[in-house]
Amino acid sequence: MLHSDSDKGDGSVRYVLTGEGAGTLFKIDEKSGDIHATKRLDREEKSYYILHAKAVNRFTSEALEGESEFIIKIHDINDNEPRFTKDPYMARVPEMSDIGTSVIQVTATDADDATYGNSARVVYSILEGQPYFSVDPETGLIKTALPGMDREVKENYQVVIQAKDMAGQMGGLSGTTTVSITLSDVNDNPPRFTKTLYEFRVPETQELGSEVGAIRALDADIGENAEMDYRIIGSDGPGMFDIVTNRSTQEGVIVLRKPLDFEKKRQYSLRVQVENVHINPRFFSVGPFRDEATIKIVVEDVDEPPVFERPSYVMEAKEDAARNTVIGSVSATDPDDRSSLVRYSIDRNTDMDRVFNVHAGNGSVFILRELDREEHAWHNISVIATEFNNPRQISRVPVYIKVLDVNDNAPTFATNYETFVCENAKANQRIQTISAADPDEPPGGHRFFFSLAQEAAGKANFSVRDNKDNTAWILTRRNSYNSLQQSVHHVPVVISDGDFPMQSSTNTLTIRVCTCDREGNMKLCNAEALTARAGLSTGALVAILLCVIILLMIVVLFAALRRQRKKEPLIISKEDVRDNVVSYNDEGGGEEDTQAFDIGTLRNPEAIEESKQRRDIVPETFYPPVRRPAPPPTRDHNGDVRDFINQRLQDNDSDPTAPPYDSLATYAYEGSGSVAESLSSLESVTTEGDQDYHYLSEWGPRFKKLADMYGGDDSDRDS
Structure with a gap:
């Protein structure tokens, strides 16, 4: 107021x-x-x-x-009740905790004035949760009130706490909260087997490493306190079984480590122990934290396939062994109690040529066909054993057969020798070293003997010297060789081995006569010798030859088509005159001028120039022409020409590259200084009178000689 x-x-x-x-x-x-x-x-x-x-x-x-x-x-009055900071509270406390173990502290607040009377003075009390827990009235700290609380008996507790103001006096206001308390697990329980005896049955064919059975012990604890380990502490079959722990299921899995055999042992007994992995020393006094049990494993009989005495067999047979010769035997038995007879056979997938067979009853392996060690030194086959009572029960065993060597091959030249001798060679001069090869393999190694064949010993131009080291020398027996008289010599060499029975063969060595310089280096030889000297392999020569033949076929076909359209004779008659006139002024240098211009092309444009290859024979780049040395000047001129022509005839007759048909070689220009002067037909066709060809009788032999030098055959000579 x-x-x-x-x-x-x-x-x-x-x-x-x-x-x-x-x-x-x-x-x-x-x-x-x-x-x-x-x-x-x-x-x-x-x-x-x-x-x-x-x-x-x-x-x-x-x-x-x-x-x-x-x-x-504003004066305060008690118009606010106490309020807890949480509702509900969550707390955990280990089981088996001692009395007075702190669990959690609760707090309540009062909005009234704490400085004015007791309106804000709060006192705590427990309404539910006794006698397991208690609360401090001043602080609100909850503690355990009963010893030995077991999580396995009761795990969760609901505790109701009251907070009252006015110091708990009559007329005060109050509030409550719930505290959910869970007992956490401790390892206070050992693992225990549910049975003292476990029994499993397993077939004798059980695979190694597979599971035989599983056992499980129970543990009232949880989490890591329930983890356990299993182990075998006793067995009447050491090493036969093992036990491992499955961490996800806490089971003990029994695993087979060695093969089972019903016929040898039909039952096994194991002593197994289980214990916790994590042991709490506080509870050792409770008792041992482990347990034991017995496992009985019964082996069941299974019809098994035959078993061979050995995992593999090795046999030997001589390559000259007769058919039906027994080279060894295999043996298999039925391991079952009710033993069955066994039948043997060859797995033909391993012996597709049917070289061997086996006796169905006793397992004897014998030969069906002749053996050849040089073709197959080893034979790998499989023998099948089948139960007579149950044909589905089979087993296989590998059989390795070694073919023993017999001296059934004669030695031959180690390689294809290409040998030549110089025309100026001296007597007893070595021209080739030869060796031998033999597919046989004698135990002591090869020993070869070389000699000249008896039929050639009397007239031989060469000799064979055995060096006693599996090589031999080919030696000359006279001074000088004449390629015009004989360009190729064939030397028969007999090669024998030192094994029993002795084998020998006659091998022919081809020796070509070549022109050499003073140091013995070949200068001129026949085509074959030059080809060998080039160092090309046989495969390369064949490939090149095929290519050349294909090109020649194309060229010949092209020429044949052109000639079919228009075939012009090499010598044009006076009546066959064309409008085209070809002028030429080069008369050449006479017989001495071998490089003169070939005017044959002027008569026939299709004629091939000297620099081009002839289309009717293999190119000379592949088979070079053989240049024979000029005959000695002391001999008669006519005899020299005759010998030269005869030698050319012989070379052309034996030339493998000569065409199989007659060919015409024309020489239209012979140089200046000739008695017959020019042979050009152009002059003939322009002359009113008949041309005089009397000079042909004089130069005919020379044409014949030139035709032979340029590769003509017998028909050329006739022409």
Whole structure:
């Protein structure tokens, strides 16, 4: 209530209130100055208000006094109950904890004024959860109150805690919260087998490393406290079985380590132990944290295939052994108690040529065909054993057969020798070293003997010297050789081996006579010798020859087509005159001019120039022409020409590259200085009278000689 000394009670004074909450929370009576609260005040929301009041003249609104300030304080009453900071609380405590083990602390707050009375003084008490837990009334700390709480008996507890203000006195307000307490596991339980005896049955054909069976011990604990290990502590079959732990299922898996055999042992007994991996020393006093059990494994009989005495067999046979010769035997038996007879056979997939066979009853392996060690030194076959009572039961065994060598091959030249002798060779001169090869393999190694064949010993131009080291020398027996008289010599060499029975063969060595310089280097030889000297292999020569033959066939075909369209004789008659006139001024240098211009082309444009290859024979680049040395000047001229022509005839007759048909070699220009002068037919066709050809009788022999030198055959000579 406010009152001014200027107020006479006549209603001329009016009271005015301003400040916090004026007009809303607080109102003032303008006439009397009484202040009233219009709403319920909450100290926890605002504990005091500052207001200002003044008295004014009602009629003039003039202030009668100065403004006054005053404070309205809100006194606290117990109108708020305690509230917990969480609801619910979650807590864990190890099982088997001692009494008084702290679990969790709860906290409640009261909005009332703690400095004014006991409105905000809170006391804690436990409403539910006894006798397992207790709570400190002042701090709210929850502790265990009962010893030996076992998680395996009861794991979860719901504890209700009350907080009451007014120090717990009568009339105080209260609040509650729930605390969910879980007992955490400790390893206080050992693993235990559910049975003392386990039994498994397994067939004797069980694969190694496979599972025979699984056992499992139980542990009341959980997590890592329930992890366990299994091991075999006793067995009447050491090493036969093993046990491993499956970590995901905590099972002990029994694994087979060695093969089972029903006929040898039909039952096994194992002693197995299980124990925890993580042991808590606090609970050793409870007892041993392990358990034991017995496992009985019964082996079941299975019909098994025959078993060979050996994993493989090795046999030997001479390559000259007769058919049906027994070279060895195999043996297999049925391992089952009810033993069955065994039948043998050859796996033909391993002996497709049917070289061997086996006796069906006793397993004897014998030969069906002749053997050849040089063709197959080893034979690898398989023998099949089949049960007579159950043909589906089969087994195989590899048989390796070694073919023993017999001296059944004669030695031959080690290679294809290409040998030549110089015309100026001296007697007893070595021209070739030869060696031998033999596909046989004598135990002591090869020993070859070389000699000249008896039929050639009397008239031989060469001799054979055995060096006693599996080589021999070919020696000359006279001074000088004449390629014109004989260009090729054939020397028969007999080669014998030193094994029993002795084998020998006659091998012919071809020796060509060549022109050499003083140092013995070949200068000129026949085509075959030059080809060999070039160092080309046989395969390369064949390939080149095929290419040349194909090219020649194309050229010959092209020439034949052209000749079919227009065939012009080499010598044009006077009546067959064309409009084209060819002028030429080169007469050449006579017989001595061998490089003169060939005017045959002027007569026949299709004729091939000297620089081009002839289309009717193999190119001379592949088989070069043989240049024979000029005969000695001391001999008769006519005899020299005759010998030269005879030698050319012999070479052309034996030339493998000569065409199989008659060919015409024309020589239209013979140089200046000739008695017959020019042989050109152009002059003949331009002369009114008959041309005189009397010179042909004089130069005919020379043409014949030139034709032989340039490769003509017998028909050439006739021409």
